[in-house]
């Protein structure tokens with residue numbers, strides 16, 4: 001069992017290396033808004049008919065006061081909520097952060113699968129790998145910030161990961 005896991009990890013590490021050799025370093029989109037710097041905004045392709053999709057990104061607060069990510073909307077969705085995924089006693093639960101997600105000064109907050117994430121509701125069309133999905137995110141202090149999610153593969157864990165769906169075109 002343990003051996004098997006190690007082997008899988010090795011294969012994944014290999015795949016990552018291999019992908020890294022083939023794919024030119026992706027120039028990550030960097031969006032500045034006031035004291036905030038937002039990078040690595042991405043989402044996942046939605047399999048047949050799914051009406052919701054997650055959104056992930058990294059937010060750095062270079063300022064001296066806290067800001068708060070409240071939510072947003074976009075071309076394909078009228079409602080984006082900030083959610084938190086937690087696991088307790090083996091059960092995963094998701095809840096909306098009604099008061100938003102605080103980005104403390106000097107800190108970097110990463111929204112990623114299994115933790116904080118954005119949730120796009122009532123998608124008007126499916127997300128396809130390779131698409132860019134324009135959204136507007138609303139912050140308490142930085143205001144409305146335009147950016148787009150890079151749509152990766154269905155099982156992607158993030159940009160640049162083996163299953164990240166970096167296309168080789």
Ligand SMILES: [Cu+2]
Pocket residue numbers: 083084094117118119
């Ligand atoms: Cu959610």
